[in-house]
Amino acid sequence: MGDILVGTCSWSDKSLVGSFYPAGLKPVDQISHYALQFPTVEINSSFYAIPAPHVCASWAEKTPPGFIFHAKAFGPITTHKTEWNGEAHRRATPEMLRVWEESMEPLESAGKLGYTLLQFPRWFMPNRENRDYIAWLRDSMPNARLAVEFRNAWWLKEPEPLLKWLREREMAHVCVDEPQTSDKASARLVTAATRSDFAILRLHGRNTESWEKPNAGVNERFNYNYSDREIHEEILPTARALANSTERTFVLFNNVHNGYGVHNAVVLLRALSAEIRTTTLFG
Template structure:
């Protein structure tokens, strides 16, 4: 994703080339290499206290819709891993090309070979940003699932807050679909993290509580 210029560290903003002074959004390739190095290092250092206290499960990299399957993008995924080698990272894609039938084996193999957890998703279907709700553990250490809701209208409508986009409360039947999948993941990986991203009001908390009860039934 691009970064708003105002979000960049003040001292780094002052060192930007003049042609970037009036840019509202900045992309990685526009920044001087030393600025990129500084951003990564400061991000790493900010996470270290959580990691040292045993409170950092993983760093989740959610790549944007325009991040399609390609050699250069695979290389960038590996760069993210190498930049944060002190932490576990998990990878969530947002373009269908990664799991299209012709590419699925390649994608899963790439993640397995590099020990990178694939983030399984429950999300609206039928869009370029949609991935199928498959459950696969590509790392023996960590498996991860994220629930984004199933409202196709909210998924594509621009809203003032992120919560509006994920305004969806799962029905018990929909959560139950994932029970065998999550249990299977837990047999494949040492840890399984399940995250409710339907962050509207108390929807996520309620669904998390309900899903936990379903998992404890058997």
């Protein structure tokens, strides 16, 4: 079985100050404290703006060897309308991708860059135009470890053709645990790896009440604390299933508000440690 690395989808949520982070800890030093507890994390801020290379270099310097960052792709790369260079964009341009790769280079050079998350929204429908766009991203970023998450459930109604398509292009399928509501709004969990070197399980919580609520903010939609039973009986077996077919499985909790993600990640890490001890004693 491959390694299972557990973390969260952000390290800078304000709710962590005074609970997870000691009071008075400077924001620039939060990543160093986080890296004492977890081996991996997603960069969430990169969705809103491409970080400067020196910022990525500082993250690399503040974390220990072997720590892995994953980057959530800048909004327009995944068709989220965002301003860049004074203009609104809803698709990537070659120049945008060049700047993105320059930004990530310090992490890549340090051996600390994992996957680039392509999280496509609900309005990104499964059709030829959109599939061609994903293929263009793959061709435009040949060296990136691209991971694809679909928020529109129709992509995964019949998953096998899509999984085959991703395997052929060496793109990782992102397994998601999220609230199950309407057909369009909820992608079901499809436990499958499309690369042999890594797999991903992202956990968005199960707050069905707020998932499709009009005008609900991010903190409200992801406001969910997984129970110990859910972690031990559902999440852990899913992570193990992925680890049986890959070298590394990254499990990232996206329910970061109120410290839920950190708490849930610790529970999962303890469960994994208990399994290792049991295997050592009785295996």
